[in-house]
Amino acid sequence: MFQFIESIRINEGSVERINLHQSRVNKTFLYFGKPVFFQLQELVNSDSVKERGVVKCRVKYDLDKIHEIAYTDYAVRKIESISLVELSGRKYDFKYAERGWITDLLSTSGTDEIIMTDQGLIKDASYANLAFFDGKCWYTPLNPLLEGTHRSYLLETKMIYPTEIKISDLHNYSEVKFINAMMTWEESPTLPTALLTYF
Numbered sequence: 001m002f003q004f005i006e007s008i009r010i011n012e013g014s015v016e017r018i019n020l021h022q023s024r025v026n027k028t029f030l031y032f033g034k035p036v037f038f039q040l041q042e043l044v045n046s047d048s049v050k051e052r053g054v055v056k057c058r059v060k061y062d063l064d065k066i067h068e069i070a071y072t073d074y075a076v077r078k079i080e081s082i083s084l085v086e087l088s089g090r091k092y093d094f095k096y097a098e099r100g101w102i103t104d105l106l107s108t109s110g111t112d113e114i115i116m117t118d119q120g121l122i123k124d125a126s127y128a129n130l131a132f133f134d135g136k137c138w139y140t141p142l143n144p145l146l147e148g149t150h151r152s153y154l155l156e157t158k159m160i161y162p163t164e165i166k167i168s169d170l171h172n173y174s175e176v177k178f179i180n181a182m183m184t185w186e187e188s189p190t191l192p193t194a195l196l197t198y199f
Contacts, residue, residue: 001062003097004028006040008057009074009182013050015041015057017181020149025061028094034063043069056182060097074182077127079189081111082176082196084167087118092145102126113178115196116145122165128180131160132173132193139163139173150181159185170196 006025009016022040029036040059049055049071060068085105092099106114106126115130116123124130124145131138131154138160140151154160165173170193177190 001064002094003060003062003067004095005061005097006059006095007181008040008044008059010044010046010049010055010057010071012053013046015044015046017149017153018044020152021181024095024147024149029063031094032063037064038066045069054182076183076187076189077112079112079178079191080195082113082115082191083109083111084196085109085114085116087116087123087145089118095146115176117167120166120168122167122170125178128178128183128188131177131179132165132170133175133177134173137161138177139165140179141165148180150179150183154179154185 006021008018008021018040025040026036038061043059043066044057052073054074056072056074058068058070058072059066090101092102103126105116114126116125121143122130122141129140129144129148129151131140140155140160140162142162142164144151151160155162173193175190176193177188179185179188
């Protein structure tokens with residue numbers, strides 16, 4: 001049976017945007033035709049990590065039971081090089097625990113991070129959604145590989161705007177930002193698009 005994960009940011013004991021994580025859990029159960037049997041708010045014990053700064057709470061589950069709830073300290077990754085990698089039609093519509101093929105794409109890329117593409121369209125990084133700056137506004141790919149919770153929040157608050165972004169459009173953007181639930185907007189790594197190896 002498929003296993004899924006939710007990675008939830010806890011900062012000084014404060015659980016962030018858990019409603020968006022629960023919404024994604026609910027959509028997963030709805031798609032597979034099963035009733036939701038847990039609420040993340042009742043599972044996450046933020047008191048135990050109150051003094052640890054930023055902590056990732058990782059909940060692993062399937063459609064019948066919870067497999068693991070783990071708490072680990074989180075540090076923002078340093079990214080200095082990026083390359084484009086073709087997906088060749090592979091999908092990651094839900095936050096599956098098994099993502100070895102994505103790890104393999106990254107490990108064989110020869111760069112710190114990858115931007116995955118599908119038939120000329122920009123999708124996601126290996127661990128984050130993407131936002132691109134055109135000098136005025138930040139735009140995120142209209143149809144990412146996975147709809148992240150931080151991306152959803154940034155769309156709701158109109159900090160980013162959805163649009164189709166092609167490889168051929170990248171020259172229109174000066175910067176790329178890597179966004180996920182574990183990093184604030186300010187913490188999210190931001191690099192010049194000129195660092196992409198195909199340039």
